[in-house]
Amino acid sequence: MHQRNNAKLWAGMAIAMVTAALGSAYAQQGPRGASSYAPVDITEPFAAIFSRLSKQKPSVMRDHMALLNERYDLSNRPAAGITMDRTKPVQEGVRVKLVPGTTWDSLAVTAPEQIRDRNLFPPGFMPLPHPKHEEGGMVFPHTEIDEIKRHEGRDLTRFDVDFDIPDHFLPEFPPAMYLNQRSDLGDISQGKLVTLENYYELFNGIINPKQLEGLRLLLTPFPQQQFNQTEDRRSELPSRGVACFDCHTNGHTNKATHLAPDARPTQTRHRIATPTLRGVFVQRLFGSQRALKTVEDFTEFEQRGAYFDGDDVIAAKKGVNILDRGHQVNMMAEFQEMLGFPPAPKLDLFGKLDPSKATKAEMHGQEIFLGKGRCGACHAAPYYTDNMMHDLQTERFFKASMIDGLYETGDGPVKTFPLRGIKDSPPYMHDGRLLTLDDTVEFFNLILGTKLDDNEKQDLVAFLRTL
Template sequence: MKNYPVLLLTLLLSAFFVSACSDHDSARTPAPPPPPPEPVFDPQATFRYDTFGDEALWTDVLRYHEVVATISPETALAVGLKVDAEALPPGILETADLTDPATTVALLELDAVVGINAEVAADGTVTSFGITCALCHSDVDDSVAPGIGVRQDGWAATDLDPGLILSLSPYFDDKPDQRAELQSWGPGKYDPYWNHDGISDPVVIAPAYGLRDVALETYTGEGPVSYWNAYVAVTQMGGQGTFVEPELNIEVHADPDLVTPKLPALLEYQHSLEAPVPPAGSYDPEAAERGRVLFTGKAGCEGCHSGPRFTDANTTLHEAHEVGADPLYATRTITKRYRTTPLRGLLQHPPYYHNGEFATLADVVEHYDLVMNLGLFDEEKSDLAEYLKSL
């Protein structure tokens, strides 16, 4: 006969001792706390407002917090800076003095100057100054006044003069040759290798829209979008992050890294920016249709400008002589070749080619007709240019 009371007592005692031992062990070795959650970065805010800590360059070295306090909005607009109308209190522009540098400081305090993030003390002193991606890759629609309107993120800042803006820094007071070089670049151009190799050969600022499904960014296809974002953030903007490229002898590390964790958010926002639709009346639809037939046929443009983004950059880069391009810029890069530029939104960012040597799309067509020996008639060239405007 089974002794159920004894068995039950044994089980209860076992459970008690197991529980007691478990509690004792837990008291001695508490479970480790859960890891902190990964930071979440807002994609749009990263693009528009994040300096990645580049105040270390723009404030500490270039002393631009001092410079900007002496610049009027009138002058700022003249060098291509833009004002975000949606950041302004109603009616402020009706009374603002656009010739007074104090108005510039007030705009900075409102976060209304596109691509600039500054801190302003209670007494109106600008204490820090940094730049963001939006400085070169956003525009405004001029709906309030020239240079003042609603943001157009991803659009190339074609009238921004980065070289002139840089040259105003006191850092260049004892470097007249470098200052003169910067001032020679002109609006809408920048050289992202000049501070490494000392060669001045600026390229046209490119749009940041229409990059989804485009594997390689930049005119020379150095790498995917996030590679170039890291390069620019660290080596050009002065952000505090990590970028390593042995072929260019670049190795930069920062702790904490204020760039790398934000690259996915930045990429997400860029991929959300589609190329703008051509404005009504900006091209002749009938001529554009004839141009489309030429594009895919006689002119052979589709051989390189293929797929929905009109580029073969996902699989191919081209030697300079293939497209009649100046080889100098490519020789300074890791690929030594050029990427086929995506064509969507082409109408919005003249001049064309990496160095801006062609003022109009008609000039581009004329160039390819000569280089490729296409034998196009004048009317065909005109139709092809109209098609490019329609993309």
């Protein structure tokens, strides 16, 4: 009897230890959703959905903009004499706000675990929530909304949320478009937004019929999670959907935002800022973190899956358009692979600065980029990418927490984006958390522990503006 009781005791202790271990592991994993699937049958009428979410919109945006104002200086402070590809001024200065009592210099010499334990990590360096993170979905800047409505009568306005980043931090609109095979023509868009209304007039006689058809498909709206015909859409009127170039304006970007489709529950999904398609021809990974291997994969899977939050059941309900891989997808990819980088007159044929054209500060910035700053370890000339993914292990610096609907943890591996034309593509990082190049330099100075001084940081920014 005594032995049986001991056996029961040890068995109970073992079960308790296993349960505790599993509980600890579960806690470390973070939140887990009840299901990977979204509800299919919506019982609330559209009129009720529209009324409820429209009334909530002002408070949703007020709360989210309060978060942005806590994190950033959102004022309009353009750099003197520095513009994007055409005329839009580039914003200058570090806009991320420091925790009171800290300086950039003091942070640079503080160990990551001390920054974490003392809550000193600048909130603007933490992952950025979607403006309505529990909902997610595509949200467009008003410039894109207004121009598409004018050209096509299609309304990309959401009744439940608005875009959040102020216009002066966004890329020039509409951006220029360059074709590698017709570099002699310069901006092929002629300063216009390329749409279904004008693409044929602009491109006929310049590209071949396959590429024309690929461009047409890139400009054609197809159903998407928030823009479709169903009662759980987020546009007031039934919508034809969205087009690839609604986000990748003129083959570049307007920084429209949504959530990565991969993870569940939604609070663990990362915000995605639309990257530029300029220079697709040199890239070997597609998607900020999905690491799709070809532009054909990305073109097909984005519309079939990511448009619907990675839920093929919902895609079937809302009207997914299945593109033919060997015909339509290839045509779309062929056009995307023509998209070139903007001119960089100070760079030589190896992608390095020509000393006869660059300033002393720019030359010094290049030296920092390739040396002490360690930027060149991942961003190699001539296009300033290594076509790999890297994990910056940002979770070293802050404690996991729920903020504005996002469970803020580390970023995980992120694609090395090409830096050619980088001044034309603010804000930066995969989620747009870094508003200026100055912010980006401060971020990596802290994350990489490079301990650059103020002069080195300023010259590094000067170099990045030449790319």
